Amino acid sequence: MNESRQFTPELLEEVNRIVSLFPEGKQKSALIRVLHLAQAHFGHLDTEAMDYVARLLHLNPIEVYEVATFYSMYDTKPVGKVKLEVCRTGPCMIEGAEKLVSYIEQKLGIKDGETTADGLFTLKSVECLGACGYAPMLQAGESFHEHLTEEKVDALIEEYRANPVANYMGLK
Amino acid sequence: MSKKLLLEHIDVEGIRSYEVYRKQGGYQAVEKALKTLSPDDLVEEVKKSGLRGRGGAGFPTGMKWSFLAKPDGVPRHLLCNADESEPGTFKDRYLMEKIPHLLIEGMILSSYALGANQSYIYIRGEYMFVMRIVEQAIAEAYANGWLGKNIMGSGFDLDLAITPGAGAYICGEETALIESLEGKRGNPRMKPPFPAVKGLWQRPTVVNNVETIAAVVPIVNHGGDAYAAIGIGRSTGTKLISASGNINKPGVYEIELGLPVEEFIYSEEYCGGIKNGKRLKALIPGGSSVPVLPHYLVCKTAAGEDRLMSYESLADGGFATGSMLGSGGFIVYDEDQCMVRNTWNFSRFYHHESCGQCSPCREGTGWMEKVLHRLEEGHGTMEDIDLLWDIQRKIEGNTICPLGDAAAWPVAAAIRHFREEFEWHVRQPKLCLERNYGLVTEKKFEAQPA
Ligand SMILES: Cc1cc2nc3c(=O)[nH]c(=O)nc-3n(C[C@H](O)[C@H](O)[C@H](O)COP(=O)(O)O)c2cc1C
Ligand code: SF4
Ligand code: FES
Numbered sequence: 001m002n003e004s005r006q007f008t009p010e011l012l013e014e015v016n017r018i019v020s021l022f023p024e025g026k027q028k029s030a031l032i033r034v035l036h037l038a039q040a041h042f043g044h045l046d047t048e049a050m051d052y053v054a055r056l057l058h059l060n061p062i063e064v065y066e067v068a069t070f071y072s073m074y075d076t077k078p079v080g081k082v083k084l085e086v087c088r089t090g091p092c093m094i095e096g097a098e099k100l101v102s103y104i105e106q107k108l109g110i111k112d113g114e115t116t117a118d119g120l121f122t123l124k125s126v127e128c129l130g131a132c133g134y135a136p137m138l139q140a141g142e143s144f145h146e147h148l149t150e151e152k153v154d155a156l157i158e159e160y161r162a163n164p165v166a167n168y169m170g171l172k
Numbered sequence: 173m174s175k176k177l178l179l180e181h182i183d184v185e186g187i188r189s190y191e192v193y194r195k196q197g198g199y200q201a202v203e204k205a206l207k208t209l210s211p212d213d214l215v216e217e218v219k220k221s222g223l224r225g226r227g228g229a230g231f232p233t234g235m236k237w238s239f240l241a242k243p244d245g246v247p248r249h250l251l252c253n254a255d256e257s258e259p260g261t262f263k264d265r266y267l268m269e270k271i272p273h274l275l276i277e278g279m280i281l282s283s284y285a286l287g288a289n290q291s292y293i294y295i296r297g298e299y300m301f302v303m304r305i306v307e308q309a310i311a312e313a314y315a316n317g318w319l320g321k322n323i324m325g326s327g328f329d330l331d332l333a334i335t336p337g338a339g340a341y342i343c344g345e346e347t348a349l350i351e352s353l354e355g356k357r358g359n360p361r362m363k364p365p366f367p368a369v370k371g372l373w374q375r376p377t378v379v380n381n382v383e384t385i386a387a388v389v390p391i392v393n394h395g396g397d398a399y400a401a402i403g404i405g406r407s408t409g410t411k412l413i414s415a416s417g418n419i420n421k422p423g424v425y426e427i428e429l430g431l432p433v434e435e436f437i438y439s440e441e442y443c444g445g446i447k448n449g450k451r452l453k454a455l456i457p458g459g460s461s462v463p464v465l466p467h468y469l470v471c472k473t474a475a476g477e478d479r480l481m482s483y484e485s486l487a488d489g490g491f492a493t494g495s496m497l498g499s500g501g502f503i504v505y506d507e508d509q510c511m512v513r514n515t516w517n518f519s520r521f522y523h524h525e526s527c528g529q530c531s532p533c534r535e536g537t538g539w540m541e542k543v544l545h546r547l548e549e550g551h552g553t554m555e556d557i558d559l560l561w562d563i564q565r566k567i568e569g570n571t572i573c574p575l576g577d578a579a580a581w582p583v584a585a586a587i588r589h590f591r592e593e594f595e596w597h598v599r600q601p602k603l604c605l606e607r608n609y610g611l612v613t614e615k616k617f618e619a620q621p622a
Contacts (some may be wrong), residue, residue, distance in 0.1 A: 003617055010201055010520060021335065023247075023373075024289070025399055026354075028354060028355035028356075029335070029353055029355045030353055030355065031355035032297070032335070032336060032337060032338050032352065032355060033335060033336055034352065035338065036297065036338065040520050043324075046184040059355075063355075063356075064358070065358065067338075067355065067357060068359055070357040070358065071297070071299045071337065071338035071339045071340050071342065071358075072338070072339035073298065073339035074338055074339075075337040082445075088517075089259045089460075089517065089518075089521055090259050090260065090503060090514055090517050090521075091259065091416040091417055092419060093262055093513075093514070093517050094418065094509055094514070098447065125260070125340075127257075127341065127521050127525065128257060128258075128259040128260070128341075128460075128521070129259065129298050129429065130256050130257070130260055130264075130265045130298070130299065131265075131414035132260050132261070132262055132263040132298070132414065132422075132501070132503070133260065133262060133415060133416040133422035133423050133424070134422070135412060135416065135422075139298060142300045142301045142304075143301065144301070160387060168326075169297070170302050
């Protein structure tokens, strides 16, 4: 495994801190958060990344695969640097979520679920994110962008073009 | 005792920080409890308060606490459910984001009452930015001696941590939450054994919603009796309502239970009425899982009484003419909204979120989504409507966890109250794509031969 395929000392320290939040022998409870760190660091969770996490936490690789494939926030395939995740559920739908998705599709020249050729953006419609009163909305990295309009989306995409947030759910 | 118990200080500048929270009387409830109340006294106060779970089911909190098994030498755990993924619900996020120390104070009190020395807040992964706020607040609480060993010299030890999920509505179900906290897939467990006996790491465990735990703070500050004096009947205290949909002022409101629904929707203090001068068509009062009410059952019950924001009044009439307070996810629909489309949208949600363990849920939710989509796109038949009714009936009550019911109820209620609109989709497949049926009672688009 080359160096970029391992955690930095800061990340390893964070893993130790997370493990220490649970009783002796219950380090498996740290898995979900450590996978977030791994995804932020490696870009997505391929087999190599998952095996690495398994070794870190002294788990069987299968225990990691099971979890990584269950939760919707984990990507086991490559995605863009910035994931634009638009909420499509009821309250957002009636405030124009579908139009918003079409607008972004047109603007970026991709379909829902796809990634731009430059590898910068992935568009994904997702289920309720807990911002129903501030609809329509999307999540990018750790940020919620609410009360969206086409103008706001334009500005947002410009902003992310200039500064793609790769640090998704990683160290702060 | 003021009517705002949780959000009383929400507008105080800097209330997110420890210093400001403390200055506003924060952590006084912990001082009071550790100095003057035994854990059993505290459970008694919560019983007296009449507090009911704010996560959706409304189970009396004091009673739940008294069920916790206490075998010698086995640690017990309190888990706070901050998974908040029920469509229409965003109040826990609001509370944690704005006033995180209120939750931490509630966690200390509740852990003390239960004799738990290691407690966790399980937060949905998408709320990572909220998690960082709470984590910061937990660090402040440690630094000021409210967490850790021998808190305030009382001999009570408590370690508290927050830990994220990674995108799965099902992890809000308490046994799925426990599985997830153990670092596994969020598959609900068969009950019994109940978490109160075998929960996290097979130890006795209590799971409570964020708002439930926060409510313990005013209960300790003012006393259980004073809390019970607020509200109406068995709906005591206040409730956070997440208001969304076609209203002028969406957002999170703290209401005294018993407030008339009409006042909540139309008064300037709360939702400020329907947007753009439109008329009300339907209401989902408690999150996507509860039955939808047609406009004529929103402000009045079938018996002609004022409909109130309370567990009992919202459920008045059972599922025939009532609904549920649920999580307080209050979704308002105006006359331009399509009930078939909305029902399809929610069915897609439940299909997406089914963990797949039970066939009625896994297959049934997918089937309902498909049939609803067909109807919505104008390719449905009258038999499809009956088929939908049949599928939802076969899911309800036949699954390991209540997600199956949660998927079935909205479909049942939509057909029950908006059958004409479903039929209109079959009769007028072209029109239904262009516009919506309008209010049910108007018969605006009287049936025409197809
Ligand atoms: C599918 C499903 C999702 C749920 N999601 C949540 C949730 O996000 N937050 C919550 O507090 N309770 C949720 N619940 C209810 C919990 O199982 C549990 O009843 C609740 O956390 C208990 O806390 P309370 O008594 O304080 O309400 C959910 C239940 C089901 C069946
Ligand atoms: S009812 Fe659905 S979500 Fe619940 S355990 Fe069964 S398959 Fe999973
Ligand atoms: S429905 Fe979009 S955030 Fe809840």
